[in-house]
Every structure is written in C-alpha cells, then in structure tokens.
Amino acid sequence: MDGTMVEEQLIAIKKGLERREEQFFSPHGTLSSTAIRRHLESREGHRTSFAVDADRILHSRAYTRYIDKTQVFYLVKNDHITHRVLHVQLVSKIARTLARVFALNEDLTEAIALGHDIGHPPFGHDGEAILDELSRRYGLASFQHNLQSVRSLEHLENHGRGCNLTVQVLDGILCHDGEVHNRRISPQGSLSFAELDGKITVKGNDKSAKLRPMTMEGCLVRLADTLSYIGRDIEDAIELKLISRDDIPAHCQQVLGRTNGTIVHRLVADLIAHGCAAELAFSERVSEALQELKAFNYQNIYLNKAIKPDKTRVELCFSSLFEKYVDEVEGQDHGSVVYTRLLGLMDKGYMLDTSAPAIAVDFIAGMTDDYFLREASRVGCQIPKII
Numbered sequence: 001m002d003g004t005m006v007e008e009q010l011i012a013i014k015k016g017l018e019r020r021e022e023q024f025f026s027p028h029g030t031l032s033s034t035a036i037r038r039h040l041e042s043r044e045g046h047r048t049s050f051a052v053d054a055d056r057i058l059h060s061r062a063y064t065r066y067i068d069k070t071q072v073f074y075l076v077k078n079d080h081i082t083h084r085v086l087h088v089q090l091v092s093k094i095a096r097t098l099a100r101v102f103a104l105n106e107d108l109t110e111a112i113a114l115g116h117d118i119g120h121p122p123f124g125h126d127g128e129a130i131l132d133e134l135s136r137r138y139g140l141a142s143f144q145h146n147l148q149s150v151r152s153l154e155h156l157e158n159h160g161r162g163c164n165l166t167v168q169v170l171d172g173i174l175c176h177d178g179e180v181h182n183r184r185i186s187p188q189g190s191l192s193f194a195e196l197d198g199k200i201t202v203k204g205n206d207k208s209a210k211l212r213p214m215t216m217e218g219c220l221v222r223l224a225d226t227l228s229y230i231g232r233d234i235e236d237a238i239e240l241k242l243i244s245r246d247d248i249p250a251h252c253q254q255v256l257g258r259t260n261g262t263i264v265h266r267l268v269a270d271l272i273a274h275g276c277a278a279e280l281a282f283s284e285r286v287s288e289a290l291q292e293l294k295a296f297n298y299q300n301i302y303l304n305k306a307i308k309p310d311k312t313r314v315e316l317c318f319s320s321l322f323e324k325y326v327d328e329v330e331g332q333d334h335g336s337v338v339y340t341r342l343l344g345l346m347d348k349g350y351m352l353d354t355s356a357p358a359i360a361v362d363f364i365a366g367m368t369d370d371y372f373l374r375e376a377s378r379v380g381c382q383i384p385k386i387i
Contacts, residue, residue: 010046017048026103026277028187030215035166038154038193049166050107056163057115062152066117068368070124072233073240073307074314075386081236084117084124087228091116094268095224099217101272102280108217111165112172116221119148121365122372123314125302130318131365132207138326138357141204148365149173150200156362160350167193172218174199175211176225181291184281185219188212219280227267230293231260237301249296255289263293310384317376317384322360324379329356337375338363 018033025031035049047055057063066085073081092113099109121127121143132143141147150170154162168191189195191214202209213219237243248258256263270286282290301307308314328336329343342363343351354362367375377383 007044011044013046014044014048017046021048021105024103025105026216028216028277029102029104030108030168030217032105032107034191035168036191036193037164037166039164041164048107050105050111050169053163053165053169054107054111054114056165057111057118057153057169060118060153060157060163062118062157062366063114065366065368068370069117069120069122070127070369071229071236072124072302073236074123074126074369075308075310075384076240077386078239080239082232084120087232088114088117090228090232091221091224094227094264095217095221098220098224098268098271102216102220102275102277104217104220108168108172108215109220111169112176112218112221113224115149115153115165115169115173116176116225117145117149118152118173119150119365120145121148122367122369126308126311126314127318130315131361134318134322135357135361138322140355140357140361142207143361143365144203144207145365146174146176147200147203148361151362152366155350156346156366160346167191167196168215168217171196171199171214172221174203175213175218176222177211179226179294180210180222181287181294182223183284183287184279185212185222186279187215187219189214191215216277216280223271223280226290226294227264227271230267230290230297231256231263233297233301234263235260237304237307240307242304242306243300247296247300249292252289252293252296255286256293309387313382313384317372317381318364320379320381321364321372321375322357325360325363326356329359342366 018031021031032048032050066088067083069084071082071084071087092110095109095113096106099106121131128143128145135141135143150173153165154170157163195214199211203211213222234248238245245258256266267286267290270282271280274281274283325338328338333339338359343359373383
C-alpha cells in the first residue's frame with residue numbers, strides 16, 4: 001500500500017469517528033468536526049482534532065515541567081503531597097468520566113484538563129501573586145496563570161510558533177477558574193478566535209472579570225477542577241498535620257463526607273443527578289455545602305501561615321531573579337541562562353515582540369520549583385528552608 005492510500009485510509013478512519021460523534025453525542029456536545037484552528041493545517045490523519053490537541057499538550061515542554069510544580073504545599077519534603085502533575089490527571093479523569101455520562105466530547109475535555117494549569121509558576125498561587133505584583137510594577141498586564149497557560153501554548157511552545165491548538169481547547173483553558181463558585185453553569189459566547197482574544201483582553205485588564213467557557217466541555221472541566229482539589233487538599237493538610245479530619249465542618253461532613261473519595265463521589269453523583277445536557281448543576285444543598293467547604297479550606301489551609309513559613313524569602317528570590325533577568329536581556333548578555341534556556345531557543349519574532357520584563361515573566365513562570373531554587377541560589381539569594 002503506497003503513502004497516498006495509507007493517508008486516505010487514515011482520513012477515512014477519522015471521518016468515521018466524526019460520524020460516530022454525530023450519532024452518540026448530546027446536542028450540546030462539541031463535535032470534533034467543528035474544531036477551529038488559528039492557522040490552517042494541511043496534514044490530517046486518523047485522530048480527531050481535539051485528540052490531536054491533547055497529544056500536543058501532553059508532548060509539550062511545559063507539560064513535562066508539571067512534574068515538579070507546586071499544587072498547594074511548597075518547600076515540603078513529603079512524597080505523598082499532591083504536585084500539579086497529579087492534580088491535572090485527577091481533573092482529566094473526573095472530567096472525562098462526566099463527559100461520558102453527559103455524552104460530551106471526551107477528547108476535548110481531556111485536552112482542556114491537561115492544559116489548564118500549564119501557565120502556573122513555581123510555588124503555586126503564592127508564586128502567581130508574587131509574579132503578578134512584579135508584572136504590574138514593571139508596567140505589564142496582570143499575571144494570571146490561566147492567561148499564561150494560553151500564552152504558553154500559543155506563543156512559547158515550539159520555539160515561539162506555538163501548538164496551534166483549537167479555539168475550543170484554548171477557551172476552556174482560559175475559562176477554567178475552579179475557584180469561582182457556580183451552582184449551575186452553561187456555555188456562553190461564539191466559537192471564534194475573535195471571542196477568545198476579546199476574553200483575554202477583558203481578563204488581562206480586569207482580574208476579577210468572570211468568564212464563561214464557550215463549550216459544555218469547558219464548563220465541565222471548570223467544575224472538575226474544583227472536584228479534584230477540594231478534598232485532596234484536605235487530605236494533604238491532614239497528612240502534614242495542619243488540620244485534623246474532625247476539623248471539617250459538621251455540615252460538610254454530613255452532606256459531602258469526610259474523606260476525599262467520599263467527597264468526590266458525592267459531588268459527582270449530585271452533578272449527574274441535577275445536571276442535564278444543556279446545563280451543569282449541583283443541588284442547592286450540595287452547592288451550599290461545597291461553598292462552605294471552600295471557605296473552610298481557604299481559612300484553614302490556603303491562608304494558613306504555617307504552610308509558608310519562608311514566604312518572605314520566596315518573595316525576595318522572585319524579585320531578585322526578575323530584576324537580574326531584565327538586566328541581562330536589556331544588556332544582551334548572551335551567556336546568561338535567560339538566553340541559553342529561553343531566548344536562544346525562540347524565533348526572532350519573540351525577541352522583537354516581547355519586552356525585557358515580559359521575557360523575565362515567561363522565563364520564571366515556566367520554571368519548576370527546584371530549578372527556581374537553584375537559580376536563586378546561583379544569584380546569591382537566601383534560599384527558603386525545606387521542612
């Protein structure tokens with residue numbers, strides 16, 4: 001069989017998969033045949049468009065660095081604490097299971113889930129807040145990990161050429177905010193890059209802007225993000241003896257349970273019972289308990305100073321590295337790591353279109369926790385202690 005015949009056979013397989021979607025998907029599921037890319041591609045193959053996107057994210061350099069990025073607890077020497085790589089896998093698993101139940105597109109769901117936290121900097125949300133403050137200090141737009149996730153996949157991967165992902169995947173990543181509480185959610189907006197670019201501008205100018213995904217699959221991942229972290233963070237906090245299981249509010253225990261497994265099961269079951277093809281929804285009782293549990297986590301875990309005893313040193317390390325990289329870019333120091341590890345790998349357009357502070361943001365945001373600490377030590381910072 002020659003190359004042309006093989007290619008035709010692969011395309012036929014893909015078309016068959018797309019016809020199967022038309023048969024079995026909910027009317028609100030996103031058909032792979034509707035996928036829209038910013039740049040047209042001539043090569044096809046047997047995989048549907050969203051399956052291609054999931055693979056591109058999985059094989060990206062940024063995905064590889066998930067392995068050593070903080071989820072909540074940083075500077076902790078404990079192999080059983082969740083890192084971001086596990087979190088995204090949990091989100092993907094929960095979301096794909098629900099997509100199957102609601103007859104939605106599992107490939108699109110998986111791609112959004114795998115890529116939703118690509119832009120997270122080292123040291124989790126604390127690192128994000130520090131980088132945001134530095135960005136504003138240097139006159140840049142607000143740094144937000146969901147915006148950086150889209151930027152990374154569109155403009156940093158593949159030497160600056162990006163992954164050319166579909167608008168449906170990029171939009172789901174942009175709008176995944178699992179911290180926003182929604183009792184019910186449904187898609188909003190048109191399937192277009194004009195819509196996506198408008199949302200990016202709105203969010204960059206107003207951090208508090210509430211965005212909604214343009215697909216049901218994006219809505220699903222947004223809820224799955226919450227389902228995956230809410231109980232898991234409690235288990236990690238118990239492992240580190242920050243809280244005890246009995247500290248979980250009695251009402252939350254009664255409605256949702258007191259272990260991660262039970263919490264996930266009851267939330268998923270409630271979502272299945274009260275959601276429908278056109279709208280994902282929790283019951284009022286479960287939604288209120290989930291909101292209460294989120295408040296408990298914020299007060300007792302995320303804002304607990306005991307989990308970040310060396311935050312001041314972390315902030316100083318961020319500031320020192322940021323200033324150093326800006327100086328090295330402006331001074332065109334081609335022997336510096338920002339050149340050898342980032343600029344030297346990018347096409348010329350990136351250097352021409354990106355300011356020195358923005359380059360520093362891209363470089364630091366892409367670091368793993370360990371690499372960040374090695375770099376901070378190299379430039380003479382006092383390294384935070386690992387407990």
